[in-house]
Amino acid sequence: MAAPLPFLEAPWARPPTVDLHEVGAMRGEVTVLHDVTARIPHGACTAIIGPNGAGKTTLLRCLLGLLPHTGTITRRFERLGYVPQRLTLDRSLPLTAEEALTIAVSDRPVFFGLSKAARERARALLAEVCADHLAQRPLGGLSGGELQRVMLAQALGREPDLLVLDEPGTGLDTHGHRLCCDITADARKRRGITQVMVSHDLDIVAAHADHVILLDRTVLRQGPPSTVLVSEVLDRAFGRHGAHA
Amino acid sequence: MEFLGLDHGFLQRALLAVILLAPLCALVGVPVVNLRLAYLTDAIGHTALAGVAVGLLIGIDPRLSTVVLSLLLGVIILAVARRSRLSTDTVIGILASTVVAGGLALLSRERGLAREAQRFLVGDVLTVTPLDLGLLAAVAALTLGILGWRWNRLLALAFDPDLAQVHGRAGRADRLLLGVVLALSTALIVRSVGVLLATALVVIPAATARTLSSRAALQPWLALGAALVAGISGLLLSAQPTIATASGPTIVLMAALLFGLATVLRR
Numbered sequence: 001m002a003a004p005l006p007f008l009e010a011p012w013a014r015p016p017t018v019d020l021h022e023v024g025a026m027r028g029e030v031t032v033l034h035d036v037t038a039r040i041p042h043g044a045c046t047a048i049i050g051p052n053g054a055g056k057t058t059l060l061r062c063l064l065g066l067l068p069h070t071g072t073i074t075r076r077f078e079r080l081g082y083v084p085q086r087l088t089l090d091r092s093l094p095l096t097a098e099e100a101l102t103i104a105v106s107d108r109p110v111f112f113g114l115s116k117a118a119r120e121r122a123r124a125l126l127a128e129v130c131a132d133h134l135a136q137r138p139l140g141g142l143s144g145g146e147l148q149r150v151m152l153a154q155a156l157g158r159e160p161d162l163l164v165l166d167e168p169g170t171g172l173d174t175h176g177h178r179l180c181c182d183i184t185a186d187a188r189k190r191r192g193i194t195q196v197m198v199s200h201d202l203d204i205v206a207a208h209a210d211h212v213i214l215l216d217r218t219v220l221r222q223g224p225p226s227t228v229l230v231s232e233v234l235d236r237a238f239g240r241h242g243a244h245a
Numbered sequence: 246m247e248f249l250g251l252d253h254g255f256l257q258r259a260l261l262a263v264i265l266l267a268p269l270c271a272l273v274g275v276p277v278v279n280l281r282l283a284y285l286t287d288a289i290g291h292t293a294l295a296g297v298a299v300g301l302l303i304g305i306d307p308r309l310s311t312v313v314l315s316l317l318l319g320v321i322i323l324a325v326a327r328r329s330r331l332s333t334d335t336v337i338g339i340l341a342s343t344v345v346a347g348g349l350a351l352l353s354r355e356r357g358l359a360r361e362a363q364r365f366l367v368g369d370v371l372t373v374t375p376l377d378l379g380l381l382a383a384v385a386a387l388t389l390g391i392l393g394w395r396w397n398r399l400l401a402l403a404f405d406p407d408l409a410q411v412h413g414r415a416g417r418a419d420r421l422l423l424g425v426v427l428a429l430s431t432a433l434i435v436r437s438v439g440v441l442l443a444t445a446l447v448v449i450p451a452a453t454a455r456t457l458s459s460r461a462a463l464q465p466w467l468a469l470g471a472a473l474v475a476g477i478s479g480l481l482l483s484a485q486p487t488i489a490t491a492s493g494p495t496i497v498l499m500a501a502l503l504f505g506l507a508t509v510l511r512r
Contacts, residue, residue, distance in 0.1 A: 064407075065411070082408055084408050088408075090403060090404055093461070094460055103461070111464075164411075
């Protein structure tokens with residue numbers, strides 16, 4: 001019998017893609033994270049959830065190497081694809097979708113025009129996220145959902161082993177958020193990518209995550225959604241309106 | 246009405262200077278505008294005053310002292326801003342004012358120097374020498390080479406600095422490189438249009454291009470066009486006996502006029 005494809009193996013069968021051991025981080029004098037020990041299982045979709053101010057984005061930034069931290073983070077991946085929160089992007093920059101995808105990998109100055117190969121590559125990546133019709137559109141004129149898909153195409157263009165998404169649903173309606181998650185899940189399965197996302201939408205987390213880390217400055221609980229997304233745990237972390245924290 | 250053409254040697258040299266300055270200003274200006282570094286450019290431009298004072302005082306070419314001081318200031322600003330709790334614009338404001346005050350204090354001690362420094366304060370493209378042109382051509386070629394090499398990475402940095410860093414496309418080294426290029430170019434731009442207007446020549450054509458363009462591929466070409474049109478028209482107009490204004494300010498006024506037109510057109 002043929003060996004199972006990597007994405008069909010149980011996420012826990014291989015060493016975690018990322019191991020966090022007693023990670024801590026400060027913002028000025030304030031402790032934002034302390035003693036965070038968690039793992040990002042290989043080939044799975046991990047969601048980091050928690051109330052406002054729990055340190056979710058801080059943890060993600062430590063993982064990405066953007067913030068100094070204490071403790072150790074063991075990274076077992078070669079290439080990383082990152083989709084930042086759309087709020088941090090400069091959308092007034094004159095830049096089309098195909099240009100954004102090209103500057104992420106090519107050093108041929110964009111003012112000499114895009115090569116045929118660069119255009120074809122950009123269109124293929126955009127097609128993968130159902131956005132090939134957006135190739136020539138300036139990013140400033142795209143809707144939130146369209147921009148999210150272009151950013152996802154940019155991250156996938158790096159052929160990542162680990163895909164990191166920071167609040168992919170911010171500013172999207174339920175349909176847009178679900179579409180984004182479906183595209184990500186599809187890409188993850190086809191390419192065997194490990195995924196981490198920070199999310200505040202517990203419905204989406206329940207539908208798409210294989211592994212959940214519940215954070216409130218430290219790890220309150222981690223494991224499959226069935227063991228973390230239970231009312232007594234969520235009530236304790238979020239209060240009684242935890243479903244949409 | 247008499248129109249003074251290009252049959253005078255000084256005007257021909259000035260025109261050549263403008264043609265060399267235009268791509269320099271346009272290509273430095275685009276990342277400056279995209280990365281919101283107009284205030285840093287202004288600070289470096291004003292540092293030239295202190296650079297000139299130091300150069301004249303210790304008897305070396307003021308262009309050299311200007312470049313060295315501008316580079317130093319740029320590096321110090323970046324280093325202090327990283328460690329300080331203050332915002333970068335506050336750090337720039339404090340350090341640049343301190344350097345300018347130092348330059349003015351030096352100049353106020355030596356009355357002879359003050360007259361000489363005045364030349365750099367307002368600049369004059371009509372008095373550029375063949376040596377100035379040679380330097381301008383060399384720095385323009387070097388700058389354009391460096392910027393062409395890092396162009397896409399600077400664009401990625403402007404789009405999202407974290408994303409650029411995480412994807413290994415650009416980081417602190419690219420900002421530093423842009424600072425070096427900025428210091429080099431500003432020292433030469435100051436010679437032509439003066440300390441007070443150097444920033445305008447870097448920022449306005451690039452801002453005009455950003456206003457008009459929705460593609461990254463077009464922005465530098467539009468900036469180049471705006472810089473050339475403003476430079477040549479401003480130079481020729483300022484040389485006419487009926488107008489007889491200083492060339493630097495006239496060029497900047499033409500650049501501002503183009504920016505105004507671009508803003509109206511965009512609406």
